[in-house]
Amino acid sequence: MSATAHVDGHVHEDHGHHHKETFVTKYIFSMDHKMIAKQYLITGVLIMGFIGIAMSLMFRMQLAWPGESFPIFEALLGKWAPEGVMDADVYLALVTMHGTIMVFFVLTAGLSGTFSNLLIPLQIGARDMASGFLNMVSFWLFFVSCVIMVISLFVEAGPAAAGWTIYPPLSALPSAQAGSGLGMTLWLSSMAIFIASSLLGSLNYIVTVINLRTKGMSMTRLPLTIWAFFVTAIIGVISFPVLLSAALLLIMDRGFGTSFFLSDIFIQGEVLHYQGGSPVLFEHLFWFLGHPEVYIVLLPALGITSEVMSTNARKPIFGYRAMVASILAIAFLSTIVWGHHMFISGMNPFLGSVFTFTTLLIAIPSAVKSFNYITTLWKGNLQMNPAMLFSIGLVSTFITGGLTGIILGDSTLDINVHDTYFVVAHFHLVMGISALYGLFAGVYHWFPKMFEGRLMNKNLGYVHFWVTAICAYGVFFPMHFVGMAGVPRRYYENTAFPMFDELADIQVLMTVFAITAGAAQLVFVGNFIYSMFYGKIGPKNPWKSNTLEWTTEQKHVHGNWDGPIPEVHRWAYDYSKVDENGEYILPGQDYVPQHIPLQQDEEELNH
C-alpha cells in the first residue's frame, strides 16, 4: 500500500505491473477500498439487513394477530414458538435484536462502512485509504462481530432481550430475564469488537480526508458526501469509546461482582450484594453514544442525498456553505442532547431543562437542510433515476419524522409519550427510513462504481421505491396515533388492557403494510444480485456527474486512476452553469466536472 506516496499527483509508477493477486488477497483479505466497501455492503446491508427486517416482520405479525399460531414461527423460532405461537421472551429478543442489528450493523457499518470506503478515496482523488491494512482489519473485526451476534441467536437461553438499549439491571441479571445470560455476554462481546472496528474505520476516514486530498481539492471544494462522512467519523471517534466504557463496566457488573450500575436488588427470593451503583449512570453513558449514533446513521444518508439530488436536479446544491455549517452544527449539538432520552429517568429535572433547550436547537440546522434540499429542486431539470426518488423520499420522511421530534424533545410533552409507539414512529421515520432511503439512493447511484460500470435495472428500482415509500408511511403514520392512545412499546400483546382493544385494527393495517414493504426489499435484493452479474454496462459517467469518481476507469484498477490523479479546479456543483450569454460553460454539456480548469472568462463561484 503505497497510496500516500502518490498524493501529490505523481504518476503511479508501479501501475503497469500489479503484484500478483490471489483469490484470497483480492476477494477476502483485500486492502483495496473498493473491495472493502463491497464487503461492507454485502455483509452489513444484505445479510444483516435481511435478518433484521425478517425479525421485524415476525414481531409485527405477533402484534397484529396476538397469540395466533403461524407455521413460519415454528419453522424459524423452533422451541421458542411452541405450536407456532410466539413466546413472550422471544418477542422481546426479536425486538432487541432487530434494533441492534438495524442501528449498528446495517445503518452504521453497512451505510457508513460502504460509502465512506467507496467514496472518500474516489471523490477526494486518492489512490486508497491512508491505511489499507487498518481498513482491512476494520472490516474483519466487523465481520467477527456480526458472526458473534448471529451466533447469539442460537444459544440455549436465547439472545439478548433487554431492548437495544440494554439498560441494567435487566441486562445484568440472568435471573431477571433468560436472554441476560450467555446471550447478553455475546451481545456485549460483539459490540465491543464492533466498536473497535468502527474506531479503526473512523480514524482512517478522518486521516484520509485530511491528508490525501488531491491537488486543488480544498476543504471547501469537497463534495457534501465527504463532508458528511468526515464529520460522521469524528462523531464516531468521540462517542463510541463511551459506549465501550459502558459495555466494559456492564461486563464487570455481570461477571466480576462490581456495582457500577446496580444497587439494592431483591430478585428471585434473595437480596443481591450490589450496593451503590446506579442504572441512571448507564443511561447517561449509553446515550452519550446513543444520541450521536442517530446522526452517525443519518449524516451519511444526508450527504449522499445532497450529492445525488444535485446531480439529478442538474443544479448546484443550494447553500453549500449553509449545508456544511449545518452538518457541523448538528454534529456539535448531537453530542450535548443525549439527556432527552432520560427526561423521566429520575435524573434531576433541571438537567431535563438544559437538554430540552439543546435538543430543540438541533431542529434549526435540520430545518435549514430541509429547506435547502427543497430549493435545490426548484427550477431544476430533475432526472428521476431511482436514486433521485429515494433522495426526495428521504427529505419527505426526514421532515415528517423530524417534526414530531419537537414533541419528544420537549421535556413536558415527552412525559406522556415517552416509550410509547409515538417514539417508535418518530425515530423509524426520521432515522430508520430516512437513513435506509439514503442507503438505497447511494446503492443505485454508485452501483456502477462498485460493479465496474454495471447499472441496476431502473424499472425494478421504481417498483422498489414506490412500494417502499407508500408502505413506509402506511406503517409509521398510523403508528403515531397508537402512541398517542398511550400504548407502550415492547409489549408482547396489548390484550391485557381493554382500553387498547379498539386499536387492534390499526395493528393489522400496519403489519400488512410492513409485510408488503418487506416484499419490496426482495425486489431490490433480486435486482442487486442480478445486476451484479448481468447488469448492463452503462457509460463511464452515467449520471453526468461532476465528482472525481466518474473520471476513474470503469474496470477496477489498483490505485483507482490508471494515469496521474486528476487535479481539481472547481467545486463539485457546477451543474447548468452558464456564461453571460446564457450558454453552458462547456458547449452542449450541462455540467463541468471538477477536474476541468476554469474556462476563459469564467468566473469561479461558490466554494
Add this chain to the structure above:
Amino acid sequence: MTTLLTLAVLVLVAIAIWQLTKIFELSQLKTAQTQIATDSDNKNNGYMLFGFLIFIYGITIFSFWKYSKFLLPEAASAHGEEYDYLMLVSFIIIFIVQTITQALLHYFGYKYRGREGQKALFYADNDRLEFIWTIIPVIVLAGLILWGLYTWTSIMDVNDEDDPLIVELYAQQFNWTARYGGADNVLGGANVRMIDIDKANVLGLDESDTYAHDDVIVKELHLPVGRKVNFKMRSQDVLHSAYMPHFRAQMNCVPGMITEFSFTPIYTTEEMRVNPEVMSKVKRTNKIRAEKSAGGEETLDPWQFDYVLLCNKICGKSHYNMQMKIIVETEEEYNAWMESQSTFAETVMKDDTNPAFNVVETASVD
C-alpha cells in the same frame, strides 16, 4: 373492520403495482433498454410524486378521521390541561410546516421533472432566503422552548405545599404495590435488605421504624379527588416505569433510588365514566369485545372504564401485563376505604400467616 382495512390496503397495493407495471411497459416500449432515466421516466415519476403528495395528505386525513377518537381522553389531572394545550399548539405548528414543506417538495418534483433540452437554473446561494428560514424556526422554537420549560419546571416541582398525600409506588417483576403513609402521612423507612418473605414483609419495611407501623400497603391505588399526591417510586429488581396516561404522568422506578412525581387528580373515576368521550370509547370497545366473544375465540367480559397504571419500561417476560387499577374517589369514599384497610403493624408485624397486605376483594378485569 379489519377485513375492510386489509382490503383497502390490498387495493392500494394493487393500484400501485398496476401503475408500476404500466411504467415498466411504457419504458420498455420506447427506449432501447437504457437504465438511465429517460424523459418518459421523468414524466411518469413526476406524476407519481404529485400522486404521492395526495397520498400523504390522504393518509393524514384518513388517520385523523379514523383514529383521532382513539386518543387519550381529556386529562384527569390538574397539570394535564396545560400539557394538552401545549401539545395541541405544537401539533398545529407541526401540521402547518408539514403541509407546506411536503407540498413544496413534491410539487417541485412534479413541476420541474426533467425534459430534454430544459435548462436548470444555476442558483447556488441566497443569503436572505437562508436567513429567513433560519430565523423563523429560531423564533418559533424559542417560544416553544420557553413555554415547555415553564410548564416542565412547574410539573416537576415536587414539594410539600398544600398538604399532599404521600404514596409509595413499589415496582417488581411483574406487579405494582402501593403504600400509604397512614395516619401520620409519613412513609416508614424501607430497604430491600429488610424484605422478609416468610413474614410477608415484601416491601422491606423497617419494623423498628415507628413511622412504618401505620403504613398501609395495598394492591389497588385509591386517590381522593382534588388533593395533591406526591408519589415516591421504588423498584426492587429492574427498571420499571410508572405510566399513568390519563393523568399525563410518568416516572421511572429505579432500583437503589427513590424517584418522585406529583399530580392532583381532578375527576373521580365515576365522573370520568360519564365523560362523553370515554362513554363512546367504552361503547365501541364493548362492541368489539362482544363480537369477539360471539365469534367464539374467547370470552371477554364487558369493560368498564378505570384509570390504570402501566409499566412502561421493558422489564422482562410479563412486561406487557404489569398493571394496577387506580380509583379516584371523593374524600369521604377515600377515607371510608382507608378505614377498612389494615396497617403494616396489624398485618405483617403480628407474625401471623394470613394475607401479607390488603387484598383486593373484587377481582379487577384483566
